[in-house]
Amino acid sequence: MRRYEATREIMNAIGDELVVCNIGHPSQEVFTLRDRPENFYMFGSMGLASSIGLGLAMARDRKVVALDGDGSVAMNMGTLATIGLARPKNYTLVIVDNRSYGSTGFQRSFTADNLRLEEVARGSGVESVAVVDRQAEIAPTLTRLLGEDGPHVLVVKCEPGMPEGIGVIPIDGMEVRDRFMAAVASGRRGSDPARTRGIRSLA
Amino acid sequence: MNTRPSATSNSPAGQLYQRVRAHGIDFFVSVPCSLLGEVIEILEDDTEVTYTPVTREEEGIGILAGAYLAGRRPAIVMQNSGYGNIVNAVCSLVNYYNIPIVMLVSHRGSAGERIEAQVPMGNAVRDVMEASGVKCVPIEHPSDLDGVDEGISWALANEKSIAFLFPFSFWRDAETYVPEHR
Numbered sequence A: 001m002r003r004y005e006a007t008r009e010i011m012n013a014i015g016d017e018l019v020v021c022n023i024g025h026p027s028q029e030v031f032t033l034r035d036r037p038e039n040f041y042m043f044g045s046m047g048l049a050s051s052i053g054l055g056l057a058m059a060r061d062r063k064v065v066a067l068d069g070d071g072s073v074a075m076n077m078g079t080l081a082t083i084g085l086a087r088p089k090n091y092t093l094v095i096v097d098n099r100s101y102g103s104t105g106f107q108r109s110f111t112a113d114n115l116r117l118e119e120v121a122r123g124s125g126v127e128s129v130a131v132v133d134r135q136a137e138i139a140p141t142l143t144r145l146l147g148e149d150g151p152h153v154l155v156v157k158c159e160p161g162m163p164e165g166i167g168v169i170p171i172d173g174m175e176v177r178d179r180f181m182a183a184v185a186s187g188r189r190g191s192d193p194a195r196t197r198g199i200r201s202l203a
Numbered sequence B: 001m002n003t004r005p006s007a008t009s010n011s012p013a014g015q016l017y018q019r020v021r022a023h024g025i026d027f028f029v030s031v032p033c034s035l036l037g038e039v040i041e042i043l044e045d046d047t048e049v050t051y052t053p054v055t056r057e058e059e060g061i062g063i064l065a066g067a068y069l070a071g072r073r074p075a076i077v078m079q080n081s082g083y084g085n086i087v088n089a090v091c092s093l094v095n096y097y098n099i100p101i102v103m104l105v106s107h108r109g110s111a112g113e114r115i116e117a118q119v120p121m122g123n124a125v126r127d128v129m130e131a132s133g134v135k136c137v138p139i140e141h142p143s144d145l146d147g148v149d150e151g152i153s154w155a156l157a158n159e160k161s162i163a164f165l166f167p168f169s170f171w172r173d174a175e176t177y178v179p180e181h182r
Helices: A002-014 A025-034 A050-057 A071-075 A077-086 A117-122 A135-146 A172-187 A193-197 B010-023 B032-044 B057-069 B080-085 B087-095 B116-130 B146-158
Strands: A020-022 A037-043 A062-069 A091-097 A128-132 A151-155 B027-030 B050-053 B075-079 B101-106 B134-136 B162-166
Touching: A002 A025, A002 A091, A002 A135, A020 A172, A020 B075, A025 A062, A025 B050, A037 A172, A050 A062, A050 A071, A050 A077, A050 A091, A050 B050, A050 B057, A062 A071, A062 B057, A071 A091, A071 A117, A071 B162, A077 A091, A077 B050, A077 B057, A091 B032, A117 A128, A128 A135, A135 A151, A135 B146, A151 B087, A172 B057, A172 B087, A193 B050, A193 B101, B010 B032, B010 B050, B010 B116, B010 B146, B027 B032, B027 B057, B027 B116, B032 B101, B050 B057, B057 B075, B057 B080, B057 B087, B075 B080, B080 B101, B116 B134, B116 B162, B146 B162
Parallel strands: A020 A037, A020 A062, A062 A091, A091 A151, A128 A151, B027 B050, B027 B075, B075 B101, B101 B162, B134 B162
Antiparallel strands: none
16 A cells, blocks of 8 residues: 555545645645545645644634645654644544655655654644554544544555656645635535545556 | 733733734744743733644744634744744745735844844844745834734735844843843
8 A cells, every 4th residue: 555545545534624735746646536625735835734734723613634744744743742732623633654755756764764653643642643554444544533532643554656647736826725715714515526436546 | 919911911012912913813823932921921811812832933834824724814923033944834835825924023133132142043034034025024112013003904915924023122121131041
């Protein structure tokens, strides 16, 4: 299981939650799998997806999921301390841990050696920490967490690599922002069944 | 005896806080500075705003960006040294997505500073702000606080971030100030 397969399982478990997508290939994979106005694609500011998600969760009484990576969380490890202090019940941080910096060419990351982000998370004061390494467990685990008060940290262990054919996102930052803000403001229940069924399968 | 400052205090910090709140700024993060102690105590006690301390200014910018996307009006309270920690987030998140953040920045290294190491960033900070696309408005004294009103109105109307710099002279008599931590 690579990040792409893990992300497909994660997006299958998403209902009307707001989703913050990490910079680079992770956002591109989410866009390919299931684009929706409730997705915020972070095109810059590596490390801050978990912080943007935290701010959203603190600002509104609506469930928020941040899809982050091991390299990005290592770059902003203080985020776990702040999530553990602010403790928004409506927040779930998913760390897809492929032991590499995927978007820059799959260089080895810190979790390939000694870093265990689930241990850092356990010491940070969040409500629960879950670790999953089997594809079939991802969606049920995330669905369960989304039904319980958080904040939760879910670490999904997978392998480096990604499919061919994932392209850059064809909409610009202001369009991402404006449609996301409109979706948040309307508070509509977000999932479009046609899009949900339209999940694509790449090689 | 309760000596804790309040949001209605007439101190420089109290006056500043009232001006900022009058614009509907309702979501704050902070990193400590000895000059900002009173502002931070006010934030801790004000149940009408959302507030959290942050470990580093950069994550604070991410949190505030999320708050703005959710329809809130965000501000960061930090020392000028913190601006050095947020330049990339300002350029590639805040400026790129047109997210207006109000920055209330104590200006260490300004006249009255007794810690030499604070001076280089103190001297650089205005140029660094301007070079990274954030308007910088120095507020030398509480009598200059109209500048905060004008600046916040401009920032919200134009979806631009803005930084207000508060040197020692704003907070107290620079000649008699002795820093708590060396």
